[in-house]
Amino acid sequence: MTDGSVDGGPVGQLGAVxxxxxxxxxxxxxxxxxxxxxTLVEQPSGQVVAITDGARVLAFMRVQDYVPPTWPEPxxxxxxxxxxxxxxxxxxxxxxxxxxAREADHQAGPDLWRVLIDPAGHPFCLTTVGG
Numbered sequence: 847m848t849d850g851s852v853d854g855g856p857v858g859q860l861g862a863v864x865x866x867x868x869x870x871x872x873x874x875x876x877x878x879x880x881x882x883x884x885t886l887v888e889q890p891s892g893q894v895v896a897i898t899d900g901a902r903v904l905a906f907m908r909v910q911d912y913v914p915p916t917w918p919e920p921x922x923x924x925x926x927x928x929x930x931x932x933x934x935x936x937x938x939x940x941x942x943x944x945x946x947a948r949e950a951d952h953q954a955g956p957d958l959w960r961v962l963i964d965p966a967g968h969p970f971c972l973t974t975v976g977g
Contacts, residue, residue: 862896862903863928867966870895870906876965877904879945881930914967918952928970935960938972 867873871888874895878885883897883904896905913922932938939949939960950961950969959973 862905863926864905864907865966865968866909866912867906867968868908868912869966870908873964873966874904874906876946877906880942880947912966915969917950917969927968929959929975930970930972932972932974935972935974942972 865873871892874885874888874897877883878897881897881899881904883899886896886898886903888895893908894905896903898904915925916922930938935957939962942962943949946965947962947970950963953959953961958975959971961969961971963969
C-alpha cells in the first residue's frame with residue numbers, strides 16, 4: 847500500500863480550493879472583500895474566477911444546476927466549508943453580514959464559532975479558534 851507520495855515525498859501541493867456556485871464573479875467578490883484577497887484570474891466566459899492572498903487560492907466555478915446546501919437540515923448536505931479566523935467575533939459577523947452573508951439559524955458553539963451562509967448558500971464559520 848502506498849501513501850500517494852512520489853519517491854517518499856508528497857505528490858504535489860495544494861493549488862486551490864474550488865467552490866461550486868451559480869455566479870462565480872459575485873461569490874468571488876464576496877470572499878475577496880471578506881478575506882482581503884485580490885482577483886488572480888477571471889475567465890472571459892465567467893465560468894471560473896480565482897482569488898488569492900499571495901499564498902492561498904480560492905476558485906469559484908459555475909455549476910448550471912447548482913443546489914445550495916440545506917445544512918443543518920437533511921437534503922443537500924454541505925460538502926465542505928471554510929473556517930475564517932478572526933480576532934473580534936461580533937465585529938467580524940457584522941462585517942460579513944454587510945458584505946452579503948446571513949447568520950445561520952443553527953449555531954452549535956456561538957461563543958467560539960459563528961456559522962454564516964454566503965450569498966450562494968454555502969455555510970462558513972467565523973472563529974476565534976486557530977489562526
